[in-house]
Amino acid sequence: MKQLLPISLNVNGDSYDIAIPPWRTLLEVLRENLGLTGTKKSCLEGQCGACTVLLDGKPVNSCLLLAVEAQGKEITTIEGLARDGVLHPLQKAFVEHGAIQCGFCSPGMALAAKALLDRNPNPSEDEVRHAIVGHLCRCTGYFQIIEAIRDAAAEMARKDVQA
Amino acid sequence: MTYLRRLPKFEYVGARSVREVSDLLARRPDETRLLAGGTDLILQMRRREVAPRYLVGLKGVSELAFVRQQEDGGMTMGALTTFQDIETSPLIREKYGILSQTASQIGGVEIRGVATIGGNLMGAQPCSDFPAPLITLGAKVKLVGKDGERLVALEDFFPEYGRTVAAPDEILTEILLPATSKLSGGCYLKFHDRHAMDMTITGAAAFVTLNDDRQTCSELKIALSSSAPVPKRVKKAGAFLQGKKLTEDALEETAALACQEAEPRSSWRARREFRLELIRGLTKRAVRQAWEEVMATANGGRK
Ligand code: FES
Ligand code: FES
Numbered sequence: 001m002k003q004l005l006p007i008s009l010n011v012n013g014d015s016y017d018i019a020i021p022p023w024r025t026l027l028e029v030l031r032e033n034l035g036l037t038g039t040k041k042s043c044l045e046g047q048c049g050a051c052t053v054l055l056d057g058k059p060v061n062s063c064l065l066l067a068v069e070a071q072g073k074e075i076t077t078i079e080g081l082a083r084d085g086v087l088h089p090l091q092k093a094f095v096e097h098g099a100i101q102c103g104f105c106s107p108g109m110a111l112a113a114k115a116l117l118d119r120n121p122n123p124s125e126d127e128v129r130h131a132i133v134g135h136l137c138r139c140t141g142y143f144q145i146i147e148a149i150r151d152a153a154a155e156m157a158r159k160d161v162q163a
Numbered sequence: 164m165t166y167l168r169r170l171p172k173f174e175y176v177g178a179r180s181v182r183e184v185s186d187l188l189a190r191r192p193d194e195t196r197l198l199a200g201g202t203d204l205i206l207q208m209r210r211r212e213v214a215p216r217y218l219v220g221l222k223g224v225s226e227l228a229f230v231r232q233q234e235d236g237g238m239t240m241g242a243l244t245t246f247q248d249i250e251t252s253p254l255i256r257e258k259y260g261i262l263s264q265t266a267s268q269i270g271g272v273e274i275r276g277v278a279t280i281g282g283n284l285m286g287a288q289p290c291s292d293f294p295a296p297l298i299t300l301g302a303k304v305k306l307v308g309k310d311g312e313r314l315v316a317l318e319d320f321f322p323e324y325g326r327t328v329a330a331p332d333e334i335l336t337e338i339l340l341p342a343t344s345k346l347s348g349g350c351y352l353k354f355h356d357r358h359a360m361d362m363t364i365t366g367a368a369a370f371v372t373l374n375d376d377r378q379t380c381s382e383l384k385i386a387l388s389s390s391a392p393v394p395k396r397v398k399k400a401g402a403f404l405q406g407k408k409l410t411e412d413a414l415e416e417t418a419a420l421a422c423q424e425a426e427p428r429s430s431w432r433a434r435r436e437f438r439l440e441l442i443r444g445l446t447k448r449a450v451r452q453a454w455e456e457v458m459a460t461a462n463g464g465r466k
Pocket of ligand 2: 101102
């Protein structure tokens with residue numbers, strides 16, 4: 001089987017033209033071809049959420065998606081969350097709340113949280129829990145993460161009022 | 164290990180139309196698989212349970228992503244309708260709430276955003292969640308092949324474990340649902356380990372239509388997930404309640420009949436006896452909740 005497909009991906013606002021075999025997943029391409037190792041690789045079965053990225057703002061498991069099929073979409077990885085060296089309010093809240101211990105689940109958690117807050121700026125605790133149901137964390141016990149997300153939402157709302 | 168967990172090799176074509184999919188499939192039906200959301204197929208490939216030579220990507224076939232009301236009051240949805248579409252579509256929530264309820268019980272947002280109804284049906288897994296509620300609604304599926312198209316009742320779609328009646332060159336393009344009466348309502352309940360993320364150990368769907376007296380059952384359909392080699396409609400259980408009021412005894416008997424008709428197996432997830440207990444409990448609760456939904460909407464006048 002010959003196939004090297006020329007594909008073009010838009011990741012965090014940058015466009016990348018590469019040639020890959022069709023059986024490469026988006027996760028593999030992000031980590032191995034583009035060197036964006038913030039996206040984590042764990043269960044490879046859609047169970048843990050560590051590999052979550054945003055596709056046109058919607059969270060997906062990049063381990064279950066072929067890279068060819070991510071063309072034409074805006075891909076956001078954890079590397080795209082901070083702007084000009086300034087952490088996103090979610091990232092800040094994660095640090096402040098001790099929502100990060102080993103950090104392996106954090107990129108996926110943060111992106112799932114971003115997708116939630118983008119469509120629902122003021123989620124209830126229950127809505128936060130539902131948004132991260134597809135994410136496993138072995139360290140924190142989840143409470144810190146839920147608090148961090150709700151705190152970030154409040155913080156972002158405050159900023160919005162000021163702006 | 165890492166190496167093995169890469170996907171097996173294949174050639175890929177991203178299709179744009181049903182026509183194109185059909186042509187590609189007809190060329191090498193046995194070596195080709197269709198890739199919709201991929202939440203099952205990619206997994207099976209990674210585990211080397213299947214290793215198709217050709218993959219036809221469906222994500223670009225936009226004509227298969229729709230939810231449409233029909234003139235007769237029924238509804239049809241394309242095979243690429245995602246679980247999330249089903250969960251959030253106002254039309255489905257209003258008329259076929261049992262389907263939105265089913266969608267909201269599956270996986271996390273990441274899975275629901277990509278997994279499709281067509282993939283869920285064509286996978287023909289007894290633990291898939293959508294067949295049971297769709298069977299209780301009287302759903303049909305449209306199959307398109309090189310010799311034309313046909314409609315098949317979903318109830319007759321799964322002849323045996325892991326198989327559908329679709330020929331190798333046929334694609335499932337849409338799911339058709341009949342209109343529902345104002346005096347009807349449904350409920351799907353399931354049992355699984357880790358909330359939302361695990362395989363369904365057993366599930367029960369009930370769809371009930373009441374008589375105009377609003378007290379007795381005109382028709383009750385019950386279907387079960389993970390309770391037999393195929394998604395299973397339990398007809399005797401459904402028929403038992405016909406013409407009757409909802410009493411504790413009648414409910415008990417309905418559930419007992421459902422257990423008799425079910426053929427659950429023992430697996431590492433659950434033993435047969437445990438599944439039977441679940442079928443009994445879930446059937447009772449699903450029928451009761453479906454009934455209560457009719458009462459609520461009939462009196463509150465939602466539909
Ligand atoms: S690595 Fe993708 S969900 Fe776990
Ligand atoms: S912080 Fe370690 S897995 Fe979540």
